[in-house]
Amino acid sequence: MADSKRNSEYILAPVRLEPLAEDKKIVRAQSSEDIAKVLDALSPSYWRAPAVLLIETGLRHGEAQFLRKRDVELDEKVVRIQGIVKNQESVRVVPLTKAAMDAIEPIVRRTKHKDDYLFPEMAKNRWGFSQAWSRACKKAVPMRVHDLRHSFAVRLLRGGADIATTRDVLGHASIETTDRYAREAASHETHERVRKALEGVAPS
Template structure:
């Protein structure tokens, strides 16, 4: 089997055995297609021919074409995943990525919204209309739980346990986790679910947050309504669903939550992914110190 064929087998493995999301699979497929094209241009058409030179020249070539360090690291991650799969399947005996260094990426701290801005956005939807009640409940849930927007669009009515006060999130790789919801979010959900039960399109879907057509809201729709509410409240900082998630994590740490708890709530597999928020929380502590300490 040629290299291109093994890439297809690997993508099937990711789809079936690891249950990766379609968008993630598309990204892997795109990156690996570019790698295969580079390899074939350099006379490497079979997986057995892969070596560190092919991988290294691929990254150099991508850099010359304007690929940034972060994107290059993502491409290398895709190739490394393929190499590990080929090793497991005993197609190759040596890892061609073993000697290839990961591109150095500067730390980029996520931008967050202040508590006052968050509260203003949560208060923005019109509480007298179905859409407004729905949006208020959704925004409350997003800030109370830190769910990814992809997790929000997948929520079903049955994912809310009102008695226990939790939401079941369906994360990456279909991993599930329970996240507690505060009373404001639960109260907003109660108001919304009462209206949803009487909605004529509710009988045809189990989606929690209904679109005008009766299906689940899309990620693009959620992004659009959130930015609209931010503008309506005069908030000039960039606002997005992921900003709510960043703000959720940062505000928890500023309030004294430990990093392992925040990692669990966010659904991060590696605590290193969560640690970026500690730098933001440290900034908050330093600012408070400078403001309060007489000798700061």
């Protein structure tokens, strides 16, 4: 009976999402090649789907950890992040790329109940995914889980999204937080232009 009660509490426990107060000030966007290397080294295999979701949506680790079937709308190809921001209920809608859909659609379809967690291993073990990611990084390329969020933000901005759109997708409370990623994206573009210019000029 005690085990049954604990399981019930686990399934029904409410989730409170705090507003983003970025304590990781340094933007550490990683290349797609390096991220792919870590993804290939990630094990067990059930960690791959949440990893792809983080890579393709910029969700926070805690947001992906407690996603339920009801939060994903396959027809609209979006995931809805529900939480409390500044003591008010908040819903953030994040589009799903084809890669994200390919990773989670089979899981959504085989998950029976709308209140079930999509990634039960992740929901039950707070540090399980982070530990698996760390092990994969030791085999491949060093990076933090949170770097996936940074990488997504820079990728989004480099792809042409404006700062306001990027802020909404990431769920930043302040535009100043998003602006850090915009500066990183602009810096990358400047470096690329300089490289191209130098490659066309022979050294004197």
